[in-house]
Amino acid sequence: MQFSVVIPTLDEADHIDPLLTRLFALDLVPGSFEVIFVDDGSRDGTPGRVRAWEAQANVRLIERHEQPDLAGSILAGVALAQSDVIVVMDPSHPPERLPALVAPLLDGSHDVAVGSRHVPGGGTGGWPHRQWLSRLGDWCARSLCDVSDATSGFFAFRRELAATLSERARGYKTLLELLMAGQGKLRVVEVPVCFHQRTHGTARLSFHSQWIDLKRLMTLAGGTVSFGSTGRFAAVGLLGIVIDILLFQWLMSRGAGLALAHIVSFFAAAAMNYPLNSKWTFQPPPAGYPRWSHFGRFLTMGLFTLLMRGGVLAWLVYGWHMAPMLAIFPAVAVTAALQYLGSAFYVFPVRQDLPSADVRWRVASLGIVAFAVLLRLIYLGQAQLIPDEAYYWNYAQHMELSFLDHPPMVAWLIWLGTAIFGDTEFGVRIGAFICGLIAMGYLYALARNLYDKSTGMRAVLLLAILPFGFVPGMLMTADASQMAAWAATLYYMERVLLASDGNRAWLGLGIAFGLGILSKYTLGLLGPAALLFVILDPASRRWLRRPQPYLAAALALLMFSPVIVWNMENNWVSILFQAERATGIGNKFSLHWLFLHMLLMLTPVGLVAAALALWQGGDDHPDPCMARRRLFVRVFTGVPLAVFFCLSLFGAPKFHWTGPVWLALLPTMAWMMGQGTELRTIASRVRAAWKPTIAVFLFLYAFALHYVVLGIPGIPYVGFGEHYFWREATHEVEQIVETVQRQTGQKPIVVGMSRWSVATSLAFYNRSENGEPMDIRSRNLFGDKAAMYDFWYPPDPPTNRPIILVGMIPKELEHNRQGHEISPMLVQPGPVLERTILRENKPLRKIYYRIAQGYLGQTNSP
Template sequence: MTQFSIVVPALNEAGNIDLLLTRLSALNFAPYSFEVIFVDDGSTDGAPDKVRAWRNQSNVHLIERRDKPDLTAATLAGIAAAKSDVIVVMDADLSHPPEQLPAIVTPVLNGNYDVVIGSRYVAGGSTENWPLYRQLLSRAGSWIARPLCDVNDATSGFFAFRRELAACISNHARGYKILLELLMANQGKLRVTEVPICFRDRAQGASKLSLSHQQAYIQRLITLAGGTATLNTAGRFAAVGLFGALIDAVVFQWMISRDAGLALAHFISFFVAAVTNYTFNSKWSFREHHAGYLKWHQFGRFLTVGALALLLRGGVLALLVYVWHIPPLLAIFPAIVATAAVNYLGSAFYVFPSEKDLPSLDIRWRTAAIGIVLFAILLRLVYFGLAQLIPDETYYWQYAQHMDLSFYDHPPMVAWLIWFGTAIAGNNEFGVRIGALLCGSITLGYLYALAQNLYDKSTAMRTLLLLAILPLGFGSGLLMTPDAPLVAAWAATLYYMERTLVAGQRTAWLGMGIAFGAGLLSKYTIGLLGIAALVFVILDPTARRWMQRSHPYLAALLALLLFSPVIIWNYENDWASFAFQSNQLLTDGHEFAVHFLIFHILVLLTPIGFAAALLALFSNKPSEDRPFERRRQLFVQIFTGVPLCIFFIISTFETPRFHWTGPIWLAVLPAIAWMIGQTDQVSAFARRIQASWRLTIISCIFVYAFVLHYVVLGIPGMPYHMFTEHYFWRETAGEIKQIAAEVKHQTGQEPIIVGMSKWSVASALYFYTHGDDPLDIRSRNMFGDSGAMYEYWLPSQEAADRPIIQVGMKRRHLERTRTKNDINHMLDHPGPIEYRVIERYGTPVRRVYYRISQGFKGVS
């Protein structure tokens, strides 16, 4: 009886057949027996005769195909003729060592695995005698397939599997990577393992690999992912795109010549070109995937992709015109080209997706995750250096100008990151925000690893999707505030805590000590994770054993050592920072603010995300016979629930800040992502939540693109009322410089500019006026009120006979302050409160209020 069949597709391999069969015959494989099926694909070197010569000596069979040579088709023909239920596929050129056959096929014969792959790219695997370009091509082929299948060597030609799995392979399967077809067709249903092999280049014959094979592989991978991007559609799309680009450029230039403004011109020209493109693409470029009549849902998807491409293009256009100073009539062309890829890929995967080989739901989610995460990253990169800093960022930039071991209201990590970024890129928006980009990347990496450890790779990819589109993740990866390093450190600490407390890895305690220490250097809030870890250890008997070992105590000591700069600074400054944080919670004025906390959570998670979080925390109850699932659920509940409960307690007597709860939801994101992929035994409420995620994802990414375009380039027909107080500081600073110049001209003295807020006005003005002729800018602590770090940087409250210009975001900021003293008595001949309208490219954007006095008498 034949226990397994070896299928060997061959084309002009006459020089290798005798040696291959000799080495296979020499294998001691008792008690298993096997057959060898050669599938000749039209050889012209006498290879079929070589196989026939062996038919009388061993269990060797020959199939001769007369169709066009195709490795996948040849392999499927051999599988169809096999007599056994276990199949091994290998090449005929001896690149796959026959001696590794027992290690490949035995796990399938034993029923331990469904597929076993001879892998070059796991520990112990290697390639020999391959030229560098072949190694790079092979690595690249495996790398681009990894997001869609859960193996390291998806392009391997040496593998064993259960024969019944081949029935799921599509009839449209073509190319030379049958393993990829097998894995994708059975995604999520397979027990797969990889066995290391040494792959050796052929000694005889010529390789069949060509550029056309590489193109066919990429094409097939795209099709299996649900896309319709082919050379034919790409060529037709490019032709349509060139015609659309011509229309786009002509309309844009006509609008610019009519003084329409950059934003309006690029909106109108894009709309005209988009309508033209959709008409031709639906009728010609993607005609195989269009029903021939208007589909409203398809047209809606087209509008969605077009709107995202439009909003991204606005950033590219602003970068070219306002930063690189390229004339608009020339800048429109690279802007069109830069966003053509978004339009094409969006059309290929979303507007006109493949309907012949519809991928599984899991594959569609993975494809969506790749596309949306990449778009979110691209959106950040384009707008990173264009969007002006918010006052918080300028304040922390001030930290970097006064480097110290720590600071009054925050630990020093944000200052270190800004110092690093500005040292590389200069004191501009991009330089300030490089640290946020770095922290966002760290968060993505650690959260992906955490989700994969808790669940699987598909869940990990959906977790990245959620992190990229939810406000808590997108905001922390864009703005350079202490929350950016805090979120990164929180994700890293969660990862190492899972490795230690759930997986029991001793070496992970070192990582946890470093991550927790980095978190303490970012924001004291991370201490809540320490409380959560203690609760988990108390409740979980397995983790409780760590209390008797030295590892957690050494990790705590390491974190404390990293935190020592903050301790030293507080020691030298009368414990000011610790006292400040304590006073925030122990203030005399108590206010019940739970409703504010809930509202903030709804914004940070979105309503759908909040409902999904509650569902993930409380609805999933693993059975008693699944200890890992129970401990996993406990980990998610404790590391989300404990910090959340503490915030709820605080909000009963203190109004929480908007962003406080952002990091605590990182622990539950993998559980939410896991529930998105569940299709069996799901409640009706859970199904409604799952169905709502698509709209939530599209809405969030659209809102981010819309807001960024709005603050950088504007939206035609929409006035600037959303950011009248806290934004557009570059233009405001220019107006204040003009006022200061007028005062200096009138008095002959350099005025003192006083921002009438704790630190935001002074910091924003200083950042945008810190060039060659900086102004003397101070905070309201000059009048005896609180000024946070300005009390350390500019503590003097002495009288001055120089003119004073008070600047505020609102009139009431100049009319009164929190100080007990009457500010009017401190000023020498204070003038009336005035305001100026700040314009941006001729459009009013906000007001700035100011008052001029002849001098300052000092704080009485």
């Protein structure tokens, strides 16, 4: 007998005859298979229908009297089976696909064959809510194993694999249990299958069954969700919620600030929750497990949850103008969900049947990336713009084909975001957030192609955590779109140079490269890198004689044409400006600064890991094709890095310039993270250091965002205030303007005495509803260069309108950048004055201003 078909049933009487008729009509050798029905207590006569077939065909029946459970039914059928190949199906699956399903097992090439709906040729039909439930289950399960349809109920496996199932296996996803028990050692193939909505019988898939499967999936992933923990957690959590909300409202009624009230109430509730959860809700730690470590995990999880909750409160109170007394309720609900997941997977994880290290890394990657993305999204519209973002917002207010210091992509994204969401921080930054997600997607695909799925997930984890990846995904600068385009370009480069994917990949490459140079000229460095790779790689040289690379380059050039047209109309000023910057800022040896900037972009652990990956990463990989992949990584990292190295010999590069360079190296760094754990080499020590590095930097991001939005009680705003908190500073400047206008009867001109930071920040936050916006200019009024302000607002002729100079430091209000005094250009200039900006009676920063009665023009300067 070649294989046994196990069919669990529950009220399937109307399906038995059609199914068996189709099964025995298959063009198979008579007697080559048997059919075992396992009935879970049907009340519609299903057992009788099966018995009617026992006398005429190789059909047997098992009647279970326990609680209905699909996994138990399958195991009961396996125990009775006479073949070493087991097929599991139900009456909704097409029996015509049986030969294709069992063939890979019968020929010995595979251990498991999956009837898949999600591979080419597969699909579903006529599934209403079931399709969405199934998709949700697939999405959750797919992250843990390398099968696209891990929740399929139609599969074949070798009989001995049933012994690997855990005794606690239950629910409706036995295939997932098998795959997880195999820990990636199984040979699995997916066979396309089309499923259809059943016309009779009872479907086992329901919201309740999906909830059971989700809990089991969490257990397989290493989370503690058994022993009634969900209900107990809810009971403990409800008590904590009551304490949290009552104490928060009491503190707010006593005049405490939002930050102080929510921090104190959170820790009060957590102090009560921890002992109850550790002793009652979840399994207590085993004997000998250090209690201080257990509590340290709880404290770490609590801090992350607290900082996330601060963003939710700020979003509701400041963004949606909800009363704090009401906002605390949804904020606490978010806190409870995060605490449950954190407790299940981090504070109280399972201690038995631990998943493999690979699965643990996958789960950690999913959780950390989800937290980092959610953190960005929640604080996206609450953290004030930095001056750079305000400057690019001004780009969008003066739309042109290009701009002096950057191509137009950043302006286009801000224009689109603000057109949809208004001139808000969220509207400005949503483009950066989406670009961050795009970069993650392309990086995952690149790392998966170069190595495997687990490496792809770890690569995304690194991009979400390392400063060069987190910051562009949060702040709307030209680096945001460049990061996405750089990742996309690398992906398509790999497809055309290593995988030879053909015309579609070349089209994608042309578009990605074009969008990249529309974002930032730096991406052009990937062009020479590609040429060098083609020269060094014999298999790729054939592309030099084919039209696709040249057509892709032509497409990218066509997309770049707006920048060319703008430069032609403006005497190539942008090209000359960028060429001057490329020769170095400051004209001095700055190689040491380059390494410092790399340290800031990658963290110390990341920098060492990058060096190891560049030097020896992948040398011991068993894949014979790894030599080409290693060359790909080294060339596309090394060429741009060598350019910055050379530039730093003659001038100081900007600290963020090397950021996207590391995208090509991240897959190798991620692959090295998943190797052995012995602490005998530098690489092993780096692997061990990644976990604390990830935790520390994720905490720093959350802490910094909470700090700038809500503040941290007891920690003053010191060190960076002169470049931030422009919303409050603008309000003070508006008051000064109103006072001067009331005294003189004329609308004053406000001059931001920096290159563009002050003027653009004031312009964005100037939201006065009582009158016209302020008339804002920049320092080019006094003979200095002011980037795009030289185009937008050329120096005015002399005027007797009042002039208000605003700056971040006093000396900016007295001399221009050439060292010339400003006073001779002003009429009756006053002294430099100072104002302290407050929030809730606490100092945020200072601004400096100077009032004059008119402007004489630059011709009167010395």
